[in-house]
Amino acid sequence: MRHSLKGADIPQETLDKLSEQASKKWPEPWVSATLHAIHTRNLLGIPIKEYMPDNLVKERIALIGDAAHVPAPITASGFNTSLQDAVELGKCVAKGVKGDAAVRALAKYESLRLNKVQRMVQSGKSFSYSYGRS
Ligand SMILES: Cc1cc2nc3c(=O)[nH]c(=O)nc-3n(C[C@H](O)[C@H](O)[C@H](O)COP(=O)(O)OP(=O)(O)OC[C@H]3O[C@@H](n4cnc5c(N)ncnc54)[C@H](O)[C@@H]3O)c2cc1C
CATH class of the missing domain: 1.20.1270 (Substrate Binding Domain Of Dnak; Chain:A; Domain 2)
Structure with a gap:
């Protein structure tokens, strides 16, 4: 993981999966707004990394x-x-x-x-x- 991705750089396959998941999980009006953002690539791909420590x-x-x-x-x-x-x-x-x-x-x-x-x-x-x- 090195940096966020602009919409233009996100692979089409990833966008297709996001559209599929959004359609299943989000109700209106959010699903339309989400699908519009995905289809126009007006979004950012921000990697989410988490680390839960056992000790410090x-x-x-x-x-x-x-x-x-x-x-x-x-x-x-x-x-x-x-x-x-x-x-x-x-x-x-x-x-x-x-x-x-x-x-x-x-x-x-x-x-x-x-x-x-x-x-x-x-x-x-x-x-x-x-x-x-x-
Ligand atoms: C997208 C995003 C949004 C965030 N929004 C918020 C927010 O709204 N509010 C909030 O409180 N926190 C936010 N955070 C978290 C916050 O940025 C980090 O928790 C914070 O910067 C951690 O500080 P740090 O000094 O521990 O590490 P870092 O800020 O990562 O500093 C580590 C430094 O060490 C340097 N370094 C690495 N390896 C070496 C090496 N070998 N030799 C010398 N230098 C080295 C790096 O270049 C870097 O400058 C966000 C993080 C992300 C990714």
């Missing part, structure tokens, strides 16, 4: 931001959550990271953030399912 820390290494978790763009929360990771990590290591203090500080960071970021990724998945994604 291993020994003396901690991950923040998209390196640690990737929600669907529809959540509009990836950047904000990434900043919150950085703030919490900063607080956890503020008293120093010499010796075992580093491991304790990072474990604290993970305990503060893991559930929250998992919920964020899950919210994007739930939103996608509500739109009929199998």
